[in-house]
Amino acid sequence: xxxxxxxxxxxxxxxxxxxxxxxxxxxxxxxxxxxxxxxxxxxxxxxxxxxxxxxxxxxxxxxxxxxxxxxxxxxxxxxxxxxxxxxxxxxxxxxxxxxxxxxxxxxxxxxxxxxxxxxxxxxxxxxxxxxxxxxxxxxxxxxxxxxxxxxxxxxxxxxxxxxxxxxxxxxxxxxxxxxxxxxxxxxxxxxxxxxxxxxxxxxxxxxxxxxxxxxxxxxxxxxxxxxxxxxxxxxxxxxxxxxxxxxxxxx
Amino acid sequence: xxxxxxxxxxxxxxxxxxxxxxxxxxxxxxxxxxxxxxxxxxxxxxxxxxxxxxxxxxxxxxxxxxxxxxxxxxxxxxxxxxxxxxxxxxxxxxxxxxxxxxxxxxxxxxxxxxxxxxxxxxxxxxxxxxxxxxxxxxxxxxxxxxxxxxxxxxxxxxxxxxxxxxxxxxxxxxxxxxxxxxxxxxxxxxxxxxxxxxxxxxxxxxxxxxxxxxxxxxxxxxxxxxxxxxxxxxxxxxxxxxxxxxxxxxxxxxxxxxxxxxxxxxxxxxxxxxxxxxxxxxxxxxxxxxxxxxxxxxxxxxxxxxxxxxxxxxxxxxxxxxxxxxxxxxxxxxxxxxxxxxxxxxxxxxxxxxxxxxxxxxxxxxxxxxxxxxxxxxxxxxxxxxxxxxxxxxxxxxxxxxxxxxxxxxxxxxxxxxxxxxxxxxxxxxxxxxxxxxxxxxxxxxxxxxxxxxxxxxxxxxxxxxxxxxxxxxxxxxxxxxxxxxxxxxxxxxxxxxxxxxxxxxxxxxxxxxxxxxxxxxxxxxxxxxxxxxxxxxxxxxxxxxxxxxxxxxxxxxxxxxxxxxxxxxxxxxxxxxxxxxxxxxxxxxxxxxxxxxxxxxxxxxxxxxxxxxxxxxxxxxxxxxxxxxxxxxxxxxxxxxxxxxxxxxxxxxxxxxxxxxxxx
Numbered sequence: 001x002x003x004x005x006x007x008x009x010x011x012x013x014x015x016x017x018x019x020x021x022x023x024x025x026x027x028x029x030x031x032x033x034x035x036x037x038x039x040x041x042x043x044x045x046x047x048x049x050x051x052x053x054x055x056x057x058x059x060x061x062x063x064x065x066x067x068x069x070x071x072x073x074x075x076x077x078x079x080x081x082x083x084x085x086x087x088x089x090x091x092x093x094x095x096x097x098x099x100x101x102x103x104x105x106x107x108x109x110x111x112x113x114x115x116x117x118x119x120x121x122x123x124x125x126x127x128x129x130x131x132x133x134x135x136x137x138x139x140x141x142x143x144x145x146x147x148x149x150x151x152x153x154x155x156x157x158x159x160x161x162x163x164x165x166x167x168x169x170x171x172x173x174x175x176x177x178x179x180x181x182x183x184x185x186x187x188x189x190x191x192x193x194x195x196x197x198x199x200x201x202x203x204x205x206x207x208x209x210x211x212x213x214x215x216x217x218x219x220x221x222x223x224x225x226x227x228x229x230x231x232x233x234x235x236x237x238x239x240x241x242x243x244x245x246x247x248x249x250x251x
Numbered sequence: 252x253x254x255x256x257x258x259x260x261x262x263x264x265x266x267x268x269x270x271x272x273x274x275x276x277x278x279x280x281x282x283x284x285x286x287x288x289x290x291x292x293x294x295x296x297x298x299x300x301x302x303x304x305x306x307x308x309x310x311x312x313x314x315x316x317x318x319x320x321x322x323x324x325x326x327x328x329x330x331x332x333x334x335x336x337x338x339x340x341x342x343x344x345x346x347x348x349x350x351x352x353x354x355x356x357x358x359x360x361x362x363x364x365x366x367x368x369x370x371x372x373x374x375x376x377x378x379x380x381x382x383x384x385x386x387x388x389x390x391x392x393x394x395x396x397x398x399x400x401x402x403x404x405x406x407x408x409x410x411x412x413x414x415x416x417x418x419x420x421x422x423x424x425x426x427x428x429x430x431x432x433x434x435x436x437x438x439x440x441x442x443x444x445x446x447x448x449x450x451x452x453x454x455x456x457x458x459x460x461x462x463x464x465x466x467x468x469x470x471x472x473x474x475x476x477x478x479x480x481x482x483x484x485x486x487x488x489x490x491x492x493x494x495x496x497x498x499x500x501x502x503x504x505x506x507x508x509x510x511x512x513x514x515x516x517x518x519x520x521x522x523x524x525x526x527x528x529x530x531x532x533x534x535x536x537x538x539x540x541x542x543x544x545x546x547x548x549x550x551x552x553x554x555x556x557x558x559x560x561x562x563x564x565x566x567x568x569x570x571x572x573x574x575x576x577x578x579x580x581x582x583x584x585x586x587x588x589x590x591x592x593x594x595x596x597x598x599x600x601x602x603x604x605x606x607x608x609x610x611x612x613x614x615x616x617x618x619x620x621x622x623x624x625x626x627x628x629x630x631x632x633x634x635x636x637x638x639x640x641x642x643x644x645x646x647x648x649x650x651x652x653x654x655x656x657x658x659x660x661x662x663x664x665x666x667x668x669x670x671x672x673x674x675x676x677x678x679x680x681x682x683x684x685x686x687x688x689x690x691x692x693x694x695x696x697x698x699x700x701x702x703x704x705x706x707x708x709x710x711x712x713x714x715x716x717x718x719x720x721x722x723x724x725x726x727x728x729x730x731x732x733x734x735x736x737x738x739x740x741x742x743x744x745x746x747x748x749x750x751x752x753x754x755x756x757x758x759x760x761x762x763x764x765x766x767x768x769x770x771x772x773x774x775x776x777x778x779x780x781x782x783x784x785x786x787x788x789x790x791x792x793x794x795x796x797x798x799x800x801x802x803x804x805x806x807x808x809x810x811x812x813x814x815x816x817x818x819x820x821x822x823x824x825x826x827x828x829x830x831x832x833x834x835x836x837x838x839x840x841x842x843x844x845x846x847x848x849x850x851x852x853x854x855x856x857x858x859x860x861x862x863x864x865x866x867x868x869x870x871x872x873x874x875x876x877x878x879x880x881x882x883x884x885x886x887x888x889x890x891x892x893x894x895x896x897x898x899x900x901x902x903x904x905x906x907x908x909x910x911x912x913x914x915x916x
Contacts, residue, residue, distance in 0.1 A: 018422070034298060037299070070309065234456055
């Protein structure tokens with residue numbers, strides 16, 4: 001049975017390791033999916049917010065000249081009160097408009113936008129949250145400016161941890177169930193093999209138990225037991241020989 | 252030893268463990284998959300609601316703006332086209348309905364979607380998962396004239412989770428193979444090896460030899476037996492040591508048991524299973540680049556005059572040259588320094604080379620380090636081979652060749668999968684660093700597991716036992732026919748198609764590294780699964796030639812049939828078909844080559860060298876001639892050569908055996 005316990009522990013260990021890897025992979029994937037979803041939603045919002053600015057650019061006006069820009073941005077922010085800030089960039093990448101109370105993340109947002117300047121839509125992350133934006137096409141097919149939306153990360157982080165916690169509970173349940181099933185299957189599937197081990201164990205136990213009385217009472221043995229008896233006989237004859245040598249030596 | 256106390260063969264335990272662990276892994280993956288889907292659905296619902304609400308509000312405001320201009324609701328033209336565009340643009344929406352008044356539907360578009368896995372299994376209801384639904388009012392002035400209903404798509408989450416499920420599934424297979432290897436190591440360390448030690452010590456003591464003791468390890472009974480037998484030997488040694496010197500000297504001519512006890516030493520027992528885990532981990536480490544090496548090399552900085560195709564093939568070519576160059580000396584080196592030292596010494600530079608590949612940014616560096624890996628791969632695998640041959644009887648050595656191939660291919664399978672998954676998620680350098688870590692782990696495992704006498708240096712003249720000599724004499728013509736017609740085409744196909752064309756072609760079609768790995772792994776998976784079947788076929792009436800010829804013909808037909816097909820299913824068929832065909836060839840081919848070569852070690856070395864040289868020549872020709880053109884002609888050529896080679900070898904073998912039968916004895 002000892003071998004069964006060891007194999008069971010191995011199978012359970014492998015299962016636990018695999019489940020933990022699965023848990024890590026799933027959590028990582030969830031974090032990525034969630035971040036993409038937030039980014040895509042913010043792009044939709046930025047795209048919608050960009051429409052009035054796009055109209056101004058089409059008329060040949062510089063993007064900074066839109067007079068009610070802050071109002072447009074504040075109205076867009078009302079669609080989700082967790083939006084931290086919305087920025088409007090000019091052709092050179094400078095921030096020309098922002099929502100009220102902007103916390104000073106503008107330069108960082110501008111730097112991310114500058115790195116992804118080739119894309120019409122883009123999203124990424126900075127220390128204070130998710131960021132997504134769209135670029136506004138100018139009259140000569142270059143960018144006349146852009147809009148970026150900054151969204152806090154707090155809610156997303158909480159959701160990732162909540163999801164990881166929920167999955168951890170599931171992993172624990174699956175592990176307990178899987179380990180019990182593994183024990184049962186190993187017990188049934190390895191019956192023949194385990195009984196062969198047990199026979200070896202029994203032969204050794206018989207040998208140990210019968211050694212002291214084997215001269216008179218032990219039944220004739222076969223197999224491993226007979227081999228153990230044979231080795232013991234050899235040992236005893238060697239011991240006898242040593243005694244004989246000791247007894248015969250000159251004193 | 253009688254049958255009643257004989258332990259079952261490790262093969263039986265392996266088969267049972269594979270069946271049991273497969274059942275458990277399938278159940279675990281299924282349960283985990285369901286739990287993940289349900290948790291994802293719940294966790295992502297708020298964000299999906301936000302998105303759906305935003306899309307609905309945009310839709311609503313657009314319609315509202317039109318109605319505010321005085322256009323009657325019913326007169327809105329092209330509504331269905333408009334909401335159709337919206338549905339196509341946003342995957343997370345499955346239905347948009349525009350309702351006038353109470354229940355007059357004037358436009359509705361529904362995405363055609365199959366029910367989700369959770370819905371089909373009924374778990375969606377149990378877990379309380381429902382599609383997101385919102386209704387937005389449509390107003391004219393202060394009058395409510397209708398509403399817009401938006402329903403979220405339940406398929407959306409499952410689509411986004413496809414990658415993670417694919418990764419989980421292939422990692423489960425990796426875990427299965429690793430779990431089986433670990434379980435076998437545990438079983439070997441607990442029972443087989445300690446029991447083998449006890450039996451060997453017992454055999455000695457039965458013959459009156461009390462010169463050895465053993466490590467008392469293993470499950471209780473075996474350990475107690477070891478302690479008992481050790482005590483017998485130690486007691487005799489103590490008694491003999493207590494004799495006066497004159498008497499001790501006289502023992503040399505007297506009782507064998509007492510005399511042997513004077514030279515008491517610890518037995519250093521070796522077993523085939525000692526190398527299992529180390530070799531498996533080492534093969535995993537070195538093949539961690541299997542699914543992305545051509546892409547990694549092609550994207551590295553290279554001289555302007557070098558084409559992308561040649562760059563992609565360069566590390567593979569240098570690897571093959573390195574393996575071929577070291578193979579003839581590997582055995583001698585391993586015997587000179589000892590298999591254990593050779594393996595451990597190979598693991599460290601392999602780890603360094605893998606880590607260096609991770610930080611290398613030029614093709615020269617990538618190629619150079621891959622060459623270093625090739626040298627030490629050859630040395631490490633040959634060291635393991637030498638160890639198993641010295642550890643077992645000649646019969647066991649012969650039988651172990653298929654298990655050996657199985658371990659290397661099992662490791663290669665795990666390497667290709669891990670490399671693809673880790674490379675796809677965290678970048679190729681992360682996968683290479685993991686490979687370096689695994690190579691070091693393999694070295695550590697080998698250091699502790701290969702402690703037996705078989706791991707020590709062998710005297711230069713000491714003959715290494717060969718597998719049992721065949722009853723028939725060597726057959727040179729058939730041997731060279733096997734080498735040219737089967738062995739070389741098989742390794743050329745592996746190098747050209749599996750290592751080079753398939754990863755490049757799949758990457759060119761836009762498949763990410765993880766997908767490439769999942770497809771390439773089918774080759775190694777087929778090799779791992781079909782290997783035992785090939786051994787079964789080899790034991791049949793036709794002998795080892797049957798699976799070899801069948802495999803060559805099968806791989807040839809598959810390559811010819813699917814050479815021009817361009818869809819992904821054809822690639823899957825090609826990769827797995829080649830895996831099946833080559834699995835039928837590989838393990839029996841070693842036994843067949845030994846049989847045909849007679850006792851000639853030189854011919855076996857020539858076979859190994861020809862394999863590498865053929866693969867290298869094929870790979871070079873392919874890289875030089877392909878130049879970004881359609882690879883179907885290369886695949887067709889490989890298929891034709893495999894098929895014709897298999898049939899040609901069968902004819903040569905048949906004719907030469909007929910000639911041998913007719914020859915006077």
